[in-house]
Amino acid sequence: MSEHSSANSNNEKGQTKYGLMDFLALAKYEVMSMLIRFAKRVLGREKKVEFEIKSRYSVMQAKSTVVGEGLAFINGEISWFYTAFERGDHDPLTNYALEYIERNMPKSSRILVTGCGTGITVFHLSDCGFHKVVGRDVLVKCIVIANRLKEKFSYHNTVFEVDDCFNPKTVDGKFQVILAIHWVFSAWMGNYGNEKVDESRDPAVREKLLNELFAVYAPYLEKNGIMIIELTDAVADYRIVTDIPLALRSLDVYSVRHTPEQVEKCAAANGLEIVEKKLCVSYGHQPRTSYILRKS
Numbered sequence: 001m002s003e004h005s006s007a008n009s010n011n012e013k014g015q016t017k018y019g020l021m022d023f024l025a026l027a028k029y030e031v032m033s034m035l036i037r038f039a040k041r042v043l044g045r046e047k048k049v050e051f052e053i054k055s056r057y058s059v060m061q062a063k064s065t066v067v068g069e070g071l072a073f074i075n076g077e078i079s080w081f082y083t084a085f086e087r088g089d090h091d092p093l094t095n096y097a098l099e100y101i102e103r104n105m106p107k108s109s110r111i112l113v114t115g116c117g118t119g120i121t122v123f124h125l126s127d128c129g130f131h132k133v134v135g136r137d138v139l140v141k142c143i144v145i146a147n148r149l150k151e152k153f154s155y156h157n158t159v160f161e162v163d164d165c166f167n168p169k170t171v172d173g174k175f176q177v178i179l180a181i182h183w184v185f186s187a188w189m190g191n192y193g194n195e196k197v198d199e200s201r202d203p204a205v206r207e208k209l210l211n212e213l214f215a216v217y218a219p220y221l222e223k224n225g226i227m228i229i230e231l232t233d234a235v236a237d238y239r240i241v242t243d244i245p246l247a248l249r250s251l252d253v254y255s256v257r258h259t260p261e262q263v264e265k266c267a268a269a270n271g272l273e274i275v276e277k278k279l280c281v282s283y284g285h286q287p288r289t290s291y292i293l294r295k296s
């Protein structure tokens with residue numbers, strides 16, 4: 001599944017046109033997924049659902065919006081944005097972040113979701129009853145899809161805008177919660193049109209990048225507000241190729257990685273303290289740690 005870069009053939013209005021082969025590829029994907037789910041059920045291998053991402057739309061309604069807006073394929077492959085609506089409880093760190101917010105933050109909280117994609121986590125938080133949830137993403141198509149879902153399913157307390165979340169121009173006011181999950185480590189690698197970081201194994205480069213990001217967002221946090229950030233863990237530096245499905249290639253994937261000590265140091269330099277953290281080795285190419293940081 002492809003997560004990155006831009007889509008395929010456009011018509012004269014700039015809209016992506018899908019042909020018969022594209023629809024056949026989607027149909028094949030859906031049939032295969034259905035067969036796998038069926039086989040798991042028959043063999044008693046179904047996983048107990050631990051966490052539900054809330055939404056007022058069905059997976060199929062969301063996917064057809066993604067198809068309609070031309071984001072179902074990226075570089076000829078079915079995109080992450082199409083399949084992401086099946087995420088369910090598969091990513092322990094998404095569950096961790098969303099559950100932490102729901103359990104610990106007042107419903108009156110104003111929430112900023114950076115790198116929000118098509119709005120999945122924004123809609124979840126809105127459905128949890130948070131009063132104001134705003135999403136920003138650098139990809140225009142993501143924001144168009146998020147706004148379509150917002151209008152169609154009456155998510156009136158959400159706001160979506162296109163922005164570069166490394167250098168936001170549209171964010172104003174203060175927030176009780178700022179979420180930066182599942183994008184920063186990938187963006188640093190040069191995906192989604194971002195500039196690729198050089199010398200990404202240098203600890204000084206890693207610290208500089210994190211300090212810059214915290215310096216952007218700490219001023220937007222209310223006192224005692226929290227920022228949740230997901231980072232590739234520097235434990236990935238110690239992997240050996242036989243650990244990893246894609247072997248050597250994977251050693252360079254998401255190569256901006258941080259140790260907990262670095263995160264603590266950068267957080268402190270920006271008036272933030274680590275409240276909690278969780279390391280996860282599933283769902284994704286590398287081990288990742290999510291940090292809950294509080295503004296003192």
Ligand SMILES: C[S@@+](CC[C@H](N)C(=O)[O-])C[C@H]1O[C@@H](n2cnc3c(N)ncnc32)[C@H](O)[C@@H]1O
Nearest residue numbers: 115116117137138139164165181182183187192
């Ligand atoms: C894998 S998706 C994750 C979306 C969402 N965070 C989630 O967990 O469902 C990564 C998203 O980060 C966005 N992104 C990457 N670089 C960005 C940047 N500089 N500013 C804003 N969004 C960015 C991409 O456009 C994409 O929608």
